[in-house]
Amino acid sequence: MTPIHPTPKTTVDSGRRRFIRNAGVTVAGVAATYAGGVRAADTNSAQRDPGPARDWPWSRSLAIDPTDVPAPIRRDHSTHHEFELVAREVEAKLDDGSTHAFMTWNNSVPGPMLRVRQDDTVTLTVSSAGDNKRPHNVDLHAVYGIGGGANATYVAPGQRKKIRFKCVYPGAFIYHCAVPTMDEHISRGMFGMIVVEPHDGLPVADREFYLGQHELYTQQAIGSTGRLEFDREAMKREQPNFVLFSGAVNGFTPGRLGPLSAKTGETARVFMVSGGPNLSSSFHPIGNVWSRCWPDGALADRPRHYVQTQSVPPGSCFVGDMKLPQAETIKLVDHALSRSVNKGVLAHLDVAGETDMTLFEALS
Ligand SMILES: [Cu+2]
Numbered sequence: 001m002t003p004i005h006p007t008p009k010t011t012v013d014s015g016r017r018r019f020i021r022n023a024g025v026t027v028a029g030v031a032a033t034y035a036g037g038v039r040a041a042d043t044n045s046a047q048r049d050p051g052p053a054r055d056w057p058w059s060r061s062l063a064i065d066p067t068d069v070p071a072p073i074r075r076d077h078s079t080h081h082e083f084e085l086v087a088r089e090v091e092a093k094l095d096d097g098s099t100h101a102f103m104t105w106n107n108s109v110p111g112p113m114l115r116v117r118q119d120d121t122v123t124l125t126v127s128s129a130g131d132n133k134r135p136h137n138v139d140l141h142a143v144y145g146i147g148g149g150a151n152a153t154y155v156a157p158g159q160r161k162k163i164r165f166k167c168v169y170p171g172a173f174i175y176h177c178a179v180p181t182m183d184e185h186i187s188r189g190m191f192g193m194i195v196v197e198p199h200d201g202l203p204v205a206d207r208e209f210y211l212g213q214h215e216l217y218t219q220q221a222i223g224s225t226g227r228l229e230f231d232r233e234a235m236k237r238e239q240p241n242f243v244l245f246s247g248a249v250n251g252f253t254p255g256r257l258g259p260l261s262a263k264t265g266e267t268a269r270v271f272m273v274s275g276g277p278n279l280s281s282s283f284h285p286i287g288n289v290w291s292r293c294w295p296d297g298a299l300a301d302r303p304r305h306y307v308q309t310q311s312v313p314p315g316s317c318f319v320g321d322m323k324l325p326q327a328e329t330i331k332l333v334d335h336a337l338s339r340s341v342n343k344g345v346l347a348h349l350d351v352a353g354e355t356d357m358t359l360f361e362a363l364s
Helices: 015-022 182-187 232-236 338-342
Strands: 081-095 098-105 114-117 121-128 162-166 171-176 190-199 205-214 226-228 243-244 262-265 267-276 281-286 292-294 310-312 317-324 328-336 346-352
Touching: 081 114, 081 281, 081 292, 114 338, 171 267, 171 317, 190 205, 190 243, 205 226, 267 281, 281 317, 310 317, 328 338
Parallel strands: 081 121, 098 226, 114 190, 205 267, 262 346
Antiparallel strands: 081 098, 121 162, 171 190, 205 243, 267 317, 281 310, 281 328, 292 317, 328 346
């Protein structure tokens, strides 16, 4: 059978994230550079639970490795997937001086990216760690069914439920906790993305990255040290003091978790899920443009081209490609810029290679 896509140019060590965490290194304290790349195998991080929360030093960031992206679908037939999402309430780093009691799927913010093909079926196990304090559940926007599966996946601490669903329609969709206090649970990390590729797949990209934007409401200001407590009243007023990619302040920048990386001549794709719970992202790559993108995660539609800033409302996703003709550092921001300047939502993409003076030149 002829593959739908040719073999990707690059591969990445799918164990990178696990390696960093198991190495006993404080991830937030390492200027690690995420290499970036497309996986060769049709694997998914939701198929491997990273372990109980007590093995997880609370000094670490829970930001998901942005290169932890399942491989593109190359099948031309349907299949069945077994995924597991484990609700874990985990104290972890927001930045180098502060922590917060996050709520997570599989110990990461956002939860793992799931990737299937239109008309695939999924058996999803949803469980809750025994030392959790609250109930959780999952609403997947890729599902026809009551609450997107929320009612059938409601789990108290220590409980486990299973659902099966068919991914009938293509697109990039959010999944999120949907208990009555869902706004708080999403703010604190309980959201992720399921990509249902169209039958014909997506165009090939050289590198794929995964980010989740959300805002966090705490009683203490950004820059405070120690444990920061959640502020429900600020959430009701929709006045967050943090806006974040993946639960980390200025997460993917030098001196923090490190920038994303790519090379000139490549195409970089970003899968972005907007958890909110309340703010729309104005997603923009400074020094570049979304040369091909699928607003609202609408993968059944023709892509739009050369879009500068794309609104990504809470409860939605975005898939955007950038051509990389120039060696530069691209800053991924929310162009409601006070959020990137003052509230922590920032990622760098370092593009290594040749400087093309025909494209840009500082003259004096
Ligand atoms: Cu929850």
